[in-house]
Amino acid sequence: MDELKKSWKEAKYKLGNHGDRTIDVLKQALTAVDDKEESDIYGTGTVIEDFQEKMAKVLGKEAAVFFPSGTMAQQIVLRIWTDHGKNNRVAYHPLSHLEIHEEGGVKELHHIQTVLLGEADRLFTLNDLKQLEEPITCLLVELPQREIGGQLPTFEELKEISQFCRENEIKVHLDGARLWECLPYYNKTAAEICSLFDSVYVSFYKGLGGIAGAILAGDQSLIDESKIWKRRHGGDLISLYPYVLSSDYYYEQRIGKMADYYNSAKRVAEQFNLCEGIETIPRKPVTNMFHVHFSKPKTEVAAILTTLQQETSIGFTGMLKNHGDSVCSFELSLGDAFDKIPEKDWLAAFQELNKRMNLSS
């Protein structure tokens, strides 16, 4: 383990997330569950069916199905839309999870042609969509756009994009890996946002801090078809209850805290932006997350953060990403961990960070 990661792990407090991902996270979720409650069996049984129904209601859709992963759920929904569409083209952001984190599954397994919409360092716009040269069957919209720090279009623009798609027979799918985290900014319910989309995927282990698992929601016919593909993918496990139960548990624990996380993110980002040579993207967060960019080489920043983490007992990050020779960054998602830090301690750590960034200029 490198020094930066070690100093982060050993820090008493952490700026981001909900705490360590230990076995206790699962044990806690199971504590209140009756020992005699029966396992789901290949997608049937009250434990999975009740949660699916609950999530269909929350998302304002006719039906929902639980998947072990979002990777599986999203490939499948795109496969179904393109199977029923006039062509096999799907448009998404150049830094979509499907493009950069899934080893090309959507192409290798489903032979879907992907169209990169807009540019990597910004949100795509209605105008980008209108300028596409070839027709598409489906548009995937990720809210927020994680790889650019969790940016969001305005709700107005989202409505226009949705309307344009509906007028042009384009299915609109929501990659809602962090949908819960958008609700305070939009000041809308999940169902209000999802009403702009034909299908929706949501995750239970990012802002909610569960173990793993995803829900795909949409019309009954879509969900019925997705269950066939879930089996084909090897996702129709005999028992998914460890993920279902923990998803439900942490949903209930944290869905009401999204506004707190969002507020924490704005406060912490403000402090970063006061430091020499540091800028957050977006400058003012719109969810609980943002990226922190340093205009210094990675080795230099790693050295600063390592000693800072050792001395202040505040964990900023365990890893840095290089962007060329003189810029590096990390991602921060605010959660329960932040509330445990005494205010004077984290504010003092930021003063110290600013001092050291100045010194090393």
Add this chain to the structure above:
Amino acid sequence: MDELKKSWKEAKYKLGNHGDRTIDVLKQALTAVDDKEESDIYGTGTVIEDFQEKMAKVLGKEAAVFFPSGTMAQQIVLRIWTDHGKNNRVAYHPLSHLEIHEEGGVKELHHIQTVLLGEADRLFTLNDLKQLEEPITCLLVELPQREIGGQLPTFEELKEISQFCRENEIKVHLDGARLWECLPYYNKTAAEICSLFDSVYVSFYKGLGGIAGAILAGDQSLIDESKIWKRRHGGDLISLYPYVLSSDYYYEQRIGKMADYYNSAKRVAEQFNLCEGIETIPRKPVTNMFHVHFSKPKTEVAAILTTLQQETSIGFTGMLKNHGDSVCSFELSLGDAFDKIPEKDWLAAFQELNKRMNLSS
């Protein structure tokens, strides 16, 4: 719920399996695990890596990787063998899991051409293999052949099949969903059996009674490649530890009991075969499982078993499968549950079963 299933569920004792699949199965497995043990993260971390190494050793292979399901693991290994082979043809038994329980995933996702070897109601033989008209890249051998009651070729025939494949550049893959259950009959270690195969899949929730999960084992290069496909399939979950930990726990609990389960199966099958109009397949079990065939219509047998289960408190089965108008069957796998039944009680239940089968003739 139908009457047969209800009477089975309510019966104090069960002939088959290890007990109810309740949340307690997971809770038990977690009891001894330290709360602070860290989750695996996308296939890394000691919790998953240690178990993979352990299973690689048990199976006598260079490397192993944990999958959420066997469906996923097996499609992937066949994809890799055919990608590297001269053609995309894979031969297996007509009632292979891949052919009848996976919604055609291996064809729909991987465009593999499947060749049905031999006939549905018997094991395929070396001779069947020799008579194939077209060349194949891979042969999948399921031990035991579940859909025909868990039959096994002799070890000698298995060796000949393996040798033929190696001489003809055919990869041999072992569908070892119930490999642990074969060990007493072959009187071999898992590694000795696996040495006849280029790749092996084993399961942790059938004879071992875990929650879900599978291991794929083989050469390092195969396993490395399979991890890429695992991500493509949506199987590279951030956390698989609920399945990994429970797999390890129940492996340790039950791997030493396979001979007991096998012996119980032989004793119980003997009793079935003493009854009028009942026959087991195979007649003399070679693992812990067999099928029970009744030469009577399903409705009639269901009525007999329902009252028998109500009156004797011995659960035989909760479901029956129709084979035409006058034959029906069910599958039985012996496990821990059988040991809990007082001998006189289950023997008396069989006498009663025989009486009622006679009466209804």
